[in-house]
Amino acid sequence: MRKLLVKGGxxxxxxxxxxxxxxxxxxxxxxxxxxxxxxxxxxxxxxxDVGILADLLEEIxxxxxxxxxxxxxxxxxxxxxxxxxxxxxKLRASYYFMGAMLGRFNKAVIGLPGGCHLGPRPIDQHxxxxxxxxxxxxxxxxxxxxxxxxxxxxxxxLDVVSVGATINIMLAAVRxxxxxxIENAAKEPEIIDVATLLTSMGAKIKxxxxxxxxxxxxxxxxxxxxxxxxxxxxAGTYTIMAxxxxxxxxxxxxxxxxxxxxxxKLREMGVTIEENDxxxxxxxxxxxxxxxxxxxxxxxxxxxxxxxxxSLLTQTQGTGVVTDTIYQARFKHVDELRRMNAxxxxxxxxxxxxGPSKLQGAKVKATDLRAGAALVIAGLxxxxxxxxxxxxHIERGYENITNKLIDLGADVWYEEMSEEEIEQFQNS
Ligand SMILES: CC(=O)N[C@H]1[C@@H](OP(=O)(O)OP(=O)(O)OC[C@H]2O[C@@H](n3ccc(=O)[nH]c3=O)[C@H](O)[C@@H]2O)O[C@H](CO)[C@@H](O)[C@@H]1O
Ligand SMILES: C=C(OP(=O)(O)O)C(=O)O
Numbered sequence: 079m080r081k082l083l084v085k086g087g088x089x090x091x092x093x094x095x096x097x098x099x100x101x102x103x104x105x106x107x108x109x110x111x112x113x114x115x116x117x118x119x120x121x122x123x124x125x126x127d128v129g130i131l132a133d134l135l136e137e138i139x140x141x142x143x144x145x146x147x148x149x150x151x152x153x154x155x156x157x158x159x160x161x162x163x164x165x166x167x168k169l170r171a172s173y174y175f176m177g178a179m180l181g182r183f184n185k186a187v188i189g190l191p192g193g194c195h196l197g198p199r200p201i202d203q204h205x206x207x208x209x210x211x212x213x214x215x216x217x218x219x220x221x222x223x224x225x226x227x228x229x230x231x232x233x234x235x236l237d238v239v240s241v242g243a244t245i246n247i248m249l250a251a252v253r254x255x256x257x258x259x260i261e262n263a264a265k266e267p268e269i270i271d272v273a274t275l276l277t278s279m280g281a282k283i284k285x286x287x288x289x290x291x292x293x294x295x296x297x298x299x300x301x302x303x304x305x306x307x308x309x310x311x312x313a314g315t316y317t318i319m320a321x322x323x324x325x326x327x328x329x330x331x332x333x334x335x336x337x338x339x340x341x342x343k344l345r346e347m348g349v350t351i352e353e354n355d356x357x358x359x360x361x362x363x364x365x366x367x368x369x370x371x372x373x374x375x376x377x378x379x380x381x382x383x384x385x386x387x388x389s390l391l392t393q394t395q396g397t398g399v400v401t402d403t404i405y406q407a408r409f410k411h412v413d414e415l416r417r418m419n420a421x422x423x424x425x426x427x428x429x430x431x432x433g434p435s436k437l438q439g440a441k442v443k444a445t446d447l448r449a450g451a452a453l454v455i456a457g458l459x460x461x462x463x464x465x466x467x468x469x470x471h472i473e474r475g476y477e478n479i480t481n482k483l484i485d486l487g488a489d490v491w492y493e494e495m496s497e498e499e500i501e502q503f504q505n506s
Contacts (some may be wrong), residue, residue: 081466088458090325091324091326094316096331097478099267099310101171101266102307104174106122112279115154115300117302120148121160127474137165138161139322153301187221191219193448196407210249216478230255231257236262243264248293263287263291275304282300308333315386320360320362328357340379341380347394349366368396386451397430398430408448411428414443419434419457440465444468444472450474457490469492
């Protein structure tokens with residue numbers, strides 16, 4: 079088991095290239111199950127979530143061939159094998175096997191998903207959608223059993239705006255008989271990306287990216303070539319890093335519109351950001367001002383950027399209130415930042431951050447993916463060395479983070495943990 083060490087203080091300069099979007103990749107791979115001929119996806123990020131999903135596609139009989147960032151998936155020999163345990167529990171997005179396998183085989187058995195622990199993460203809206211399409215859904219010993227004689231289009235109103243439920247219902251509905259309407263759908267760019275892949279496969283989808291998605295079911299879907307969108311959360315993380323510890327940084331392979339709410343907040347703080355079609359050039363101000371943020375569904379401020387942003391707020395002048403309306407308990411990073419001398423208190427669904435504080439390197443734990451990103455940013459700004467355990471979480475979503483940081487001038491490296499450290503980590 080490894081830990082990540084960050085020696086703070088080095089200014090970050092130069093260009094960093096953003097990888098393909100994790101939250102698209104994890105839906106695009108299962109979507110390939112719905113095709114009857116090979117699907118090629120270009121630009122996939124090299125992260126552990128993608129590796130696990132590729133293994134799961136092989137477990138059900140698919141052939142997955144990798145050529146750098148391009149993956150060819152041949153779904154023709156896939157079977158409706160149950161996946162109740164094992165790798166499905168290692169990530170959140172294994173739930174997309176439910177919609178995709180239901181759409182192709184009219185049945186699926188999938189273990190309840192894992193993913194980041196951010197407080198309760200129910201999947202009732204996914205199940206409501208599958209049932210509306212005609213599936214019988216039961217939960218038996220931690221696995222979801224889905225069976226349908228045939229799937230029929232339906233009108234589905236989501237009680238909660240959910241990225242996962244919107245995509246999962248799209249996956250199940252594209253081969254259902256008749257018309258499906260998803261109302262109160264999520265509008266995240268990853269939903270448009272998945273709809274683009276499905277449309278290239280022959281699906282009939284209108285309205286992806288708005289809150290009403292209309293799907294006309296088709297009998298068969300064919301393979302196609304698809305290029306993934308850039309990861310707006312990775313891009314946002316490096317943009318926050320550029321504001322925190324940069325000395326002129328270019329973030330390359332970005333769709334700036336996907337980051338509007340973050341960029342607006344950074345500008346409000348005093349950060350200078352120039353945009354062109356695919357790049358951001360970020361120059362921090364001398365003394366940044368604190369701001370309040372409230373996470374909301376897209377295009378509001380992304381909950382996945384809330385934790386990295388909190389680290390930046392420890393360095394700004396005044397008090398900033400971070401309110402997470404999507405995951406009210408997404409504040410496990412706060413205790414760790416406090417160990418580094420940050421002044422933060424959590425009240426209800428908000429963290430109140432008073433800055434600026436001189437951060438000190440410390441031994442800290444990444445409790446989840448974006449908590450890990452928050453600690454890396456804090457470590458880059460701190461005096462001395464920060465030792466971060468729980469790097470598996472970080473590797474779920476950030477491709478090659480150490481090399482990207484080293485290229486920017488950061489002093490970061492991995493070290494093997496001692497047996498004592500592993501024991502302490504496992505018991506903490
Ligand atoms: C793999 C993936 O794409 N993960 C992202 C996805 O997660 P995920 O798709 O799991 O998140 P959702 O958009 O579904 O969740 C949004 C909110 O709805 C609630 N909810 C969701 C489904 C449901 O059936 N019932 C219900 O009550 C959740 O508890 C949460 O409060 O969107 C989240 C919110 O932008 C991001 O943090 C995750 O990075
Ligand atoms: C919460 C996240 O991921 P997941 O839904 O895959 O756990 C995230 O990407 O920040």
